[in-house]
Structures are given as C-alpha cells and as structure tokens.
Amino acid sequence: MIDLRNLTIKKAHEAMKNGEFTAVELTQEYLRQIREKNDELNVYLEVFEADALKQAEEADRRFKDGSAVLMTGIPVAIKDNILYEGHIASASSKILENYRATYDSTAVKKLKEAGAVILGRTNMDEFAMGVSTENSAFGVTKNPFDTNRVPGGSSGGSTVAVAMDGALVALGSDTGGSCRQPAAFCGVVGFKPTYGSISRHGLIAMGSSLDIIGPITKTVTDAEILFDALKGLDPMDSTTIPENLYKRKESSKLVIGVPREFLKMGVDERLLANFDESVEKLKALGYEIKDIELPYVKYTVPVYYIISPAEVSSNLARFDGVKYGLHVDAGDNLLQDYYKTRGIGFGPEVKRRILIGTYVLSSGYHDAFYNKAMIVRNLITEDYKKAFESVDLILTPTTTGPAFKIGEKLSDPVKMYLEDIFTGPANIAGLPALAVPSGFVEEEGKKLPIGIQFMAPHNNENFLFEVGKKFLNE
C-alpha cells in the first residue's frame, strides 16, 4: 500500500528512483481510488486508464535509463477544458460533448515531455463559468468533506481529484478564482500564476484577458514544481510573457499588506477570526504586517462581470454546429440550425453571460459598461501597483465563507458572483496569487476547510512560494 495521503511529487520521485514502487504501481493505486470514490463524488468525467498505464510504463523505462525528471511518472488530473490530442475535451458542455481534441495544449505537451501520467479529465462548471460545478452539463461534483456541499469551482473536479487522493496533482484553469476558491473549499493549495506565464494554447477560451492554467496540489512545493514544468514563452500564444517583461521585485525581508477596509465585504466572522490567527502566525514567522488601502478594489466584481461576459460572448461565437461539436438540425436554412444548436447546446449560465456580454458591447451601451469597466480595471491595477511599492505580498481570506450547500445559491446569480470578491482582483490585474488552507470551521457536525490567499507583484511567484511554504511548514 502506498501512503497517498502524505505523498508529494518529491517523495514519489525518490520512491520511484529507489525502486520502492514503480510508476505503474502508483498509477494503479490512483486508479483504484478513483474507482472507489468517483461514483459518489462525480469528479472524473472520463478516466484514460489504458493511456495512463502506457505512460506509466514509459515513465518506468525513464527511471531505468536515467532520463527521469521530477514530473516523470507523476499522476495528474486535467480539467475538461484542456486539450489532450485524441481525447474528448468537452468543457463540461453539451455543445462539446463528443468533441475530440485534434492537438495537444502546450500544458499537456509539456506534461508528456516530462513523462507525467494523465489520469483523466475532470468535471467543471460549463466553459469554466461558475463557482460550484453546479453549472456542469454532467452533474455537480461533491465536496469530500460534506457531500451535501459544493466543492467550489469552476475547477471543482480537479480540486476534489487531489483532495480525495484521486490524483497526486491536477491542472485547473483560473479566470476569476477557479483554482483558488475550490482549493479553499476542499483544503488544498490552488495557484494562479502571473497572466501569460503559462501558455493558454489549447485551453478552451473563456475570458482571454483573464484566463490562465494553474496547479492544484496538496503542498506549495508541488505547486512550484508543476508551475516550473508548465511555464514559459510559447509561439502558439502571443500573450505568453518573456522572463524579463516584468522586473522581478527584490526583497530580503517580505512585508505583508492587509487591506483592512476590503475585509469588511461580508466575510463570515469565523473566517475573520481565522484570518487574524493567520496574521499572528505570520508575525510569529518573522513577517512584518502593514495595513494598506485599495480604494478601487470594491469594484472588482462588477468590472469582472462586464469584462468576462464581453469576452465570453465573442469567444463562444465559434460554437456554431458547423465545424465541430453538437449540431442540431432545425429548419431549412443555416440560421435556424445556429439558433437551435446554441439554444440546446448551452446551459443557463452560459446563455446569461453571452447575453450580458452582447448587451455590454452593443452600440448604445458599450461606453457606459465595457469602456467604463476597462478604465476601472486599470484603476484597480494601479491600486495594486501602488500598494506593492510599500509591501511585497497582500493577504486576504480566499473566500467569504466555507463551502455552501448544493442548490443554496443557484437561484441568485449575483450572490453566486460575489464568491469571486477576493480572488477576482488577481485576474483583473494579471497578478499571481496563491490560496493555502488555514483551518476549519464546523457546520452541522462536519469540519469544513477554509483558506487564505496571498497576492504578489507580477512575476514574483517566488514570494508566494516562500511565504506559502513557511505558512504550511514545508
């Protein structure tokens, strides 16, 4: 029996190098966990068992011939919006239910080159729009700490895969908090890197100026290893950034900023108490804590829910039932087929966002909504730039409360959108952010995880890894 609970990338690497277990044995152990738990939790939409075992055999060969790297033989789950050639990538949407990827995303290509084992594709909110996986066309994923509750989203499947020991690490994507909020709800680490640091080539687009692929792991060290394996300039994505685009800030002793005013945005008192404890812990670890102000950050959620739907409405125009994906035969002309295909293929949240995006970009309204949102986006970015002149990191809770119940917020989209309040700014400003577990609260006899989030200047992932490891005692 392999102790999956306490397994990390480095431990697995050492064990495979020393012959304690093989990559095939490790993969089989994860496949066994998935078989045991997937029916109840609805985490994987599909398990690539045969291909995974083949990759594991290849990894074992690399351990024998000495060409193994840290990611070789590491079992990884990928979110259902990341293309893996020859395999279905549906973005948990009916419109792509049978779409088979014709090429590898850059992230998958890098995983393959490193010799990682891709276990399967995980459930998510349709096209990554949501914070609970309740918007998946293939059913909700359940929170392993309380199966009446959501796991968070949109990368809920990838997050639970890691939390239930159904994968050692996982890839999610983060447009407004989709790696970090579910990590907080499931007691794991969720990381959103600097915009452009990991290629979006082969990531099914949602909001192109906000999207990034991110690691979901049990430890900060694992998130760093996965980030190092995935990052880099990519000719297939012109928004990827060279190492020197942002000058990396140097600091010998990290100062952490706390935006006290921002914390009053409807946070559960138990989370505030936990946050204060976390601040004390960081002080004890030797960090200086400083109050800061971010005057425009309160507009983050409104700005986000203008810019992201605008980009969604244009990105999702490509799903027309002609080139690939669902096609519904409706009438005697092409237009009727479009209406029907998209009417049946998209779920309610996707339709809402396409309509809002169409509205905020339409000629009578784009100055008041889209253009104004772009201006405020810059003001929020300026807020952070200014704050990072006096501090190196910014600390907030990751969410306003613990995991909520399935169905609890489904009838009120605005309430659902407010889940992004602490995670959204990192996407709006393109900054890196790391969510780590910070404790538990008890509800109805169940212990539910909660977390805190650190943000850093562009390209200063190193600050996040340093403080995150110290905080989690790694």
Add this chain to the structure above:
Amino acid sequence: MITSEEIKKLAELARIEIGETEMEKLTKDVDAILGYVGQIKDATGNVSKNVPLLSNVMREDVVTNKEGEYTEKLLHNAPKREGAYLKVKKILG
C-alpha cells in the same frame, strides 16, 4: 429595467434560441446582474486615464504547414461534410 423584448433581441444577435419559460427567468436574472454591475458608473477619480501597457506581438504571415496536412484530422470532428468541405444548409432566404 430590461424587458423580455430586449432579451429576445439580444438572443437573436447571439444566435441562441430561448424558450418561453426560459425567457422569463433570463430577463429577471439579466436585469439583476446589469443592475449590480451598473454600480461602476459611480467609480470616480482619474477615470479618463485608460492607457493599457500592451504591445503587439507579431510573426511573419507565412504558411507553416503542408497543404492538407491537418484536413482529415480537423474534418473528423465535423458534424456534416462532403469530401474536404464542411456542409451547411442554404444561407440566403
């Protein structure tokens, strides 16, 4: 206040068919969301400043693959095809 007529128009522009019952809920939701995001009009300050720090990333406009290299692969996903073409219904009236 957004009306169901306006939602119908938006849905037409976005090429999405929306049923009667769906229309009612969508109108209510979209109205609430637009009301909420509309608060950005209150954002004052240096709001005339809108200079994103972006630059173009260009590449040579050249063909990088052999003719027909990906044709079969891509058409394999097509709902309807005829030879190497995508097949659609008539477009004009």
